[in-house]
Amino acid sequence: MGDRPLVEFDHVTKRFGDMAAVEDLNLTIAKGEFLAIMGSSGCGKTTTLRMLAGLEAPSEGEIRLQGARINDLPSWRRDTPMVWQSLALFPFLNVRENVEFSLRMRGIGGAERRRRAADWLDRLQIGELAERNIAHLSGGQRQRVALARSLVTEPEILLLDEPLSALDAHLKVRMQSVLADLQRQLGITFVYVTHSQSEAFSMADRVVIMSRGRIEQIGAPREIYRTPRTRFVAEFLGSSNIFAGTLVDAIGDGAQVDTPSGRLRLATSPEGFATGDAVVIAVPGDRIELTATLPDAGDNAIEATVMGEEFVGATATVYLEAADGTEMRAQKSHADLEKIDIRTGQKLFVGWRPEHAHVLPPA
Amino acid sequence: MSELNRNPLIDWLLRLYVLASFAFIFAPIAASFVFSLNEDRFPSLPLGGFSTQWYEAVATDPLVWEGLSNTLTIGVIVSLVATALGFGAAYTDYRYRFFGKTVYLALALLPPTIPVIILGLAMLAFLSRVGLSGQSLSVIVAHVVMTAPFAMAIIRLRLSQMDPDLEAAAWNLGASEWAAMRHVILPFARPAILAALFITMAVSFDEFAVAWFVSGLNETLPVRVLGFLQGQVSPRINAIGTFVFLTSMTLVILAQLVLMRRPKEGNPDG
Numbered sequence: 316m317g318d319r320p321l322v323e324f325d326h327v328t329k330r331f332g333d334m335a336a337v338e339d340l341n342l343t344i345a346k347g348e349f350l351a352i353m354g355s356s357g358c359g360k361t362t363t364l365r366m367l368a369g370l371e372a373p374s375e376g377e378i379r380l381q382g383a384r385i386n387d388l389p390s391w392r393r394d395t396p397m398v399w400q401s402l403a404l405f406p407f408l409n410v411r412e413n414v415e416f417s418l419r420m421r422g423i424g425g426a427e428r429r430r431r432a433a434d435w436l437d438r439l440q441i442g443e444l445a446e447r448n449i450a451h452l453s454g455g456q457r458q459r460v461a462l463a464r465s466l467v468t469e470p471e472i473l474l475l476d477e478p479l480s481a482l483d484a485h486l487k488v489r490m491q492s493v494l495a496d497l498q499r500q501l502g503i504t505f506v507y508v509t510h511s512q513s514e515a516f517s518m519a520d521r522v523v524i525m526s527r528g529r530i531e532q533i534g535a536p537r538e539i540y541r542t543p544r545t546r547f548v549a550e551f552l553g554s555s556n557i558f559a560g561t562l563v564d565a566i567g568d569g570a571q572v573d574t575p576s577g578r579l580r581l582a583t584s585p586e587g588f589a590t591g592d593a594v595v596i597a598v599p600g601d602r603i604e605l606t607a608t609l610p611d612a613g614d615n616a617i618e619a620t621v622m623g624e625e626f627v628g629a630t631a632t633v634y635l636e637a638a639d640g641t642e643m644r645a646q647k648s649h650a651d652l653e654k655i656d657i658r659t660g661q662k663l664f665v666g667w668r669p670e671h672a673h674v675l676p677p678a
Numbered sequence: 679m680s681e682l683n684r685n686p687l688i689d690w691l692l693r694l695y696v697l698a699s700f701a702f703i704f705a706p707i708a709a710s711f712v713f714s715l716n717e718d719r720f721p722s723l724p725l726g727g728f729s730t731q732w733y734e735a736v737a738t739d740p741l742v743w744e745g746l747s748n749t750l751t752i753g754v755i756v757s758l759v760a761t762a763l764g765f766g767a768a769y770t771d772y773r774y775r776f777f778g779k780t781v782y783l784a785l786a787l788l789p790p791t792i793p794v795i796i797l798g799l800a801m802l803a804f805l806s807r808v809g810l811s812g813q814s815l816s817v818i819v820a821h822v823v824m825t826a827p828f829a830m831a832i833i834r835l836r837l838s839q840m841d842p843d844l845e846a847a848a849w850n851l852g853a854s855e856w857a858a859m860r861h862v863i864l865p866f867a868r869p870a871i872l873a874a875l876f877i878t879m880a881v882s883f884d885e886f887a888v889a890w891f892v893s894g895l896n897e898t899l900p901v902r903v904l905g906f907l908q909g910q911v912s913p914r915i916n917a918i919g920t921f922v923f924l925t926s927m928t929l930v931i932l933a934q935l936v937l938m939r940r941p942k943e944g945n946p947d948g
């Protein structure tokens with residue numbers, strides 16, 4: 316990557332009245348990167364995207380595109396096309412005219428417009444729909460029209476605001492691979508806003524997790540999944556088990572944490588903490604072992620009651636509760652679970668190796 | 679509604695009610711139409727023979743032609759100006775949020791709620807003060823004030839059905855604000871704009887009271903009718919009434935049609 320980033324958000328804040336929709340946002344986006352912005356509804360994802368598209372002006376800070384400040388550049392002078400959550404196709408234009416729209420606004424002649432629109436329609440495999448009315452298309456077809464309409468100017472960057480949220484599960488997965496392929500072939504930057512963890516983690520090179528207008532964590536999908544930096548991220552992803560407690564015996568290698576569920580062992584003494592400090596530990600659900608008998612002496616173990624199971628494809632999530640009420644979860648393959656024959660109400664040991672626990676950095 | 683939960687008695691009463699309402703509204707118009715084709719001098723039963731003499735009498739009266747020409751000219755100008763103003767007001771409401779917007783809207787929609795006598799007198803007082811009374815222009819001004827709120831209401835309804843992202847999508851695709859207005863807002867609002875043109879023309883065409891107050895020598899057709907009534911009761915009035923009714927109804931029906939039209943496949947004028 317080396318050279319200068321395509322997009323820079325530099326201490327950007329956006330306020331609506333008193334309410335900060337986005338607060339002190341610092342983010343750089345590299346050329347050709349697939350960046351996903353993720354967070355629950357109302358956390359400021361769309362506002363971030365709209366600022367990049369020139370549809371909202373930042374209240375504070377600076378946004379740069381290829382090094383140049385664009386805070387005051389009107390939307391129509393930027394080439395930052397967006398795929399809208401509502402798609403926002405023009406209902407009074409047919410498919411071809413929708414796709415030609417941005418070329419027409421840029422004063423490109425009729426023949427050239429037609430050729431380029433036809434090109435993109437073919438590329439998205441909807442060439443035969445060119446003269447159709449928008450009202451007569453299926454959800455997946457509209458999605459492709461919206462993509463063609465945004466890409467026809469061959470922009471450097473494409474902004475997508477929850478583009479798949481209106482599609483059914485099957486179509487979602489299909490369009491997901493269409494998008495990922497497209498991004499790889501074109502080599503352009505995608506900024507993809509979603510509240511779906513599976514969309515963000517399966518497509519993106521980097522994921523930004525936002526909460527209440529602030530960035531909680533930026534990182535590669537696996538990195539965020541394995542080492543959530545804040546309690547919010549760990550809980551939001553729902554993949555980790557969280558234990559809060561007090562650090563004891565932070566001497567040499569290893570340390571121990573007193574929690575309401577018992578004393579837990581850490582492989583290394585956490586940096587930046589002293590004995591007596593409050594710490595929060597995260598243990599990924601897929602690192603958990605479930606056993607009927609107490610596991611090896613070196614491992615952590617908490618006795619817990621099975622509360623229920625949830626099946627998603629080849630894996631199952633087992634929900635458990637410790638005697639003190641702490642909720643835990645374990646992601647296991649069906650093959651693993653067959654070995655212990657899980658029943659609701661059953662008592663089991665929730666165990667993990669100390670090196671799989673991860674201490675959240677000090678707040 | 680589910681067929682199961684329908685009470686046949688209520689169904690019948692409702693039908694009767696609708697029928698009675700229509701009869702009540704249309705009976706006088708129908709009577710006027712029937713007597714306009716009746717050869718008798720005075721409207722009385724039994725009817726005399728069929729005759730188009732009253733239409734002929736109307737068609738040969740130069741004063742009627744003058745009134746009609748005034749009415750049509752005024753109607754066309756009023757509909758264009760009122761629709762343009764109505765569009766501006768509706769778009770302002772759609773696009774902007776500002777302090778006092780509720781008051782702005784209430785004021786914009788106020789004129790039709792003012793009794794026409796009061797509006798007419800106020801118009802007369804105002805227009806004579808600014809030296810505009812007794813001209814066609816004064817009728818135009820008065821009718822624009824009266825009809826622009828209708829245009830605004832129709833266009834506002836249409837804009838409220840527009841995906842709020844549509845205009846921003848146009849900007850995002852390289853359209854300046856003017857280009858977005860021309861290529862997105864206007865095409866989207868087109869059915870409502872056409873309907874507003876027809877409706878405002880129909881209202882101006884029918885309107886009597888205010889026109890009477892301010893028209894002076896440039897009488898519109900409804901004002902001419904009053905002239906007839908003051909002279910003598912003549913079946914010519916029935917003939918004119920039928921004509922005015924049919925014209926207005928045509929305009930209103932046209933407005934309904936453009937508002938209800940479904941999208942067609944393709945778009946030849948793109």
Ligand SMILES: Nc1ncnc2c1ncn2[C@@H]1O[C@H](COP(=O)(O)OP(=O)(O)O)[C@@H](O)[C@H]1O
Nearest residue numbers: 331335336354355356357358359360361362363
């Ligand atoms: N134009 C606006 N005026 C006032 N508040 C807004 C506006 N746009 C967004 N907000 C508020 O800003 C916050 C963030 O909104 P948004 O960026 O749309 O969230 P997300 O896309 O993550 O769901 C929300 O609380 C929302 O209500």
Ligand SMILES: [Mg+2]
Nearest residue numbers: 357360361476
């Ligand atoms: Mg959003």
